[in-house]
Amino acid sequence: MNLLNISALEIAAKISRKEVTVTEVVKFYINRIKNHEDLNCISALFETDALEQAEQLDRLNMTSKRLSQFHGVPILLKDNLDVKGYVTQAGTVYLDYIAQESCALVQQLESLGFVILGKVKMTELAFGLSGQNPIQGTPLNPWSKKQLAPGGSSSGSCVAVAAGLSPLSIGGDTGGSIRTPAALNGIFGFKPSSDKIVSSGVVALSKTLDTLGPISLRSEDIFELYPLLSNTQIPLLRDDLNELYYLSEEDFPYPLDDEILQLWNKLLKELTAHGFVLKKWDLPTEFNFETLSNYTSTIIAYESYLYHGKDAENMQNEMWKVVRERVLRGKNISLEDYQYAIEQRTLFEQTFKNSLVDSQFLLLPVSPIFAVELDAQDTSFTHVGDYTRPFNYLNAPCFTFPIGNNSENLPMGVQLVSYNDNDHLLLEQAKLIVSRLGIQPEIAVI
Structure with missing residues (x-):
């Protein structure tokens, strides 16, 4: 069997x-x-x-x-x-x-x-x-x-x-x-x-x-x-969700590995060939990946210390030094800074939604690097969150799907995102993309 x-x-x-x-x-x-x-x-x-x-x-x-x-x-x-x-x-x-x-x-x-x-x-x-x-x-x-x-x-x-x-x-x-x-x-x-x-x-x-x-x-x-x-119903597959925004290379928050960039450009060509209309996403004036990423980090650090600070301060608890330091960093975040990050969130959510005026969906990378060897201080992944953290802050639903492998057979995926509470239509659009492109990955051969 x-x-x-x-x-x-x-x-x-x-x-x-x-x-x-x-x-x-x-x-x-x-x-x-x-x-x-x-x-x-x-x-x-x-x-x-x-x-x-x-x-x-x-x-x-x-x-x-x-x-x-x-x-x-x-x-x-x-x-x-x-x-x-x-x-x-x-x-x-x-x-x-x-x-x-x-x-x-x-x-x-x-x-x-x-x-x-x-x-x-x-x-x-x-x-x-x-x-x-x-x-x-x-x-x-x-x-x-x-x-x-x-x-x-x-x-x-x-x-x-x-x-x-x-x-x-x-x-x-x-x-x-x-x-x-x-x-x-x-x-x-x-x-x-x-x-x-x-x-x-x-x-x-x-x-x-x-x-x-x-x-x-x-x-x-x-x-x-x-x-x-x-308890969310996904509509039947429609064939008229053909317009997509995409993040252009000039707006990438961090450069992609050369082979990821090749896979990304190949994906854009394939989408066009399969009838999708791709439009360059114009970042709103107020929108900055680094700013939103920092707001996300502020909230995570503050709340992680709130929940786990005592455990991190107890040196009898065996913890990875890197995680302990990340939790303890939240101790230095003021209540005012935390509350400001929370207050700004609603404004940025609306700004993001307004920017998706012609299409409700934005396509962008997930990671600028493939899987790499790990280092003791966990620094090799510093910039991976540049592409993902902002959309947690925006409370955006995000669907990740694979787009291919590099010369060493390491896989990579991208993310399709939409505005808050538009999960059902995002999944409908994702279904259409996966169907047209015939994306059916297989398990790793181990």
Whole structure:
């Protein structure tokens, strides 16, 4: 039985047709996880509970009772989500409380018939985009035999999907933490607008900016799952969403690697060839990537210290020095500066929306670099957030999709963004792009 390189929806359809049982599917992925422990992306495997869930779902399937179109599909969770009876580590080694209740999202997933396979590793406290975690161990980017950055903070979420350890996973995005690892692992990821997916029962980095979202190998899984989690209906595929804004090279906040620039220009040509009208996005006078990125960083730092400052100041807690310093930096941010960043947010959201006058969508890169070797001070990823953090501040929904690989076979993706609360039309536009360009990535060969 081979369940690789097909969608979660196809797996569920096989279960529905009784070509395979939920138990067989779950065992397939448990075995695959065990066979690829070298990827170091799993923080906890719920083997016993997952098999019990599978048996229950099999009994329902035998009576043709399906809980949703995803009935019986395994899924992995970022380890800042509470699952009843398990420790929520959030990438740390000092958090050791056992969750008394599952978070709201986990309860939703179980009600839809998903099997919770386990939890995946992440950047400590979700504070970093490289995916590096020297305390717990950094997941291995499956596209290289070397230890290259998996992208973070949803590192394990994306590595697991890219390596075929699960057809779907849940990640979180505060400054680019779904988009970056999705791009570096050659898969799909979606960061919704805030509060579209309920986030209660999740260890926070910044409650103002934290956003949960799905990650998948096949785009149709996100298009089908998101409405179920958010009570948002995605309209039927239209063929008249042909106009797109794009960020021109002269406005890039940081230069792209030469091969990424080649892939970017190739994508623009392909979009034009497939009937899309591309328009250069004119940045509003008030709009500056660095300014918005700094506002984002101010909010993250202030709120991370609010939630985790005492733990960071307690030197008995084993923490990566880099993350400890990032949390403690928030102590020096004044309440006035924090409140000003919050107040300006609404104004910039409206400015951004007004700038998308002819088209509701903007296409731009995710990362200026491919996965690179990690360094102790985590400086090699300094400029990755230049492309992602501003859109957390703008509360913009963002859909990341792969666009190709470089000469060393390392993948890269780009992001399609829209204004706050326009998630449904953004996904419709993304569906049209993926359909016309025939984007169907395959798992990394490991």
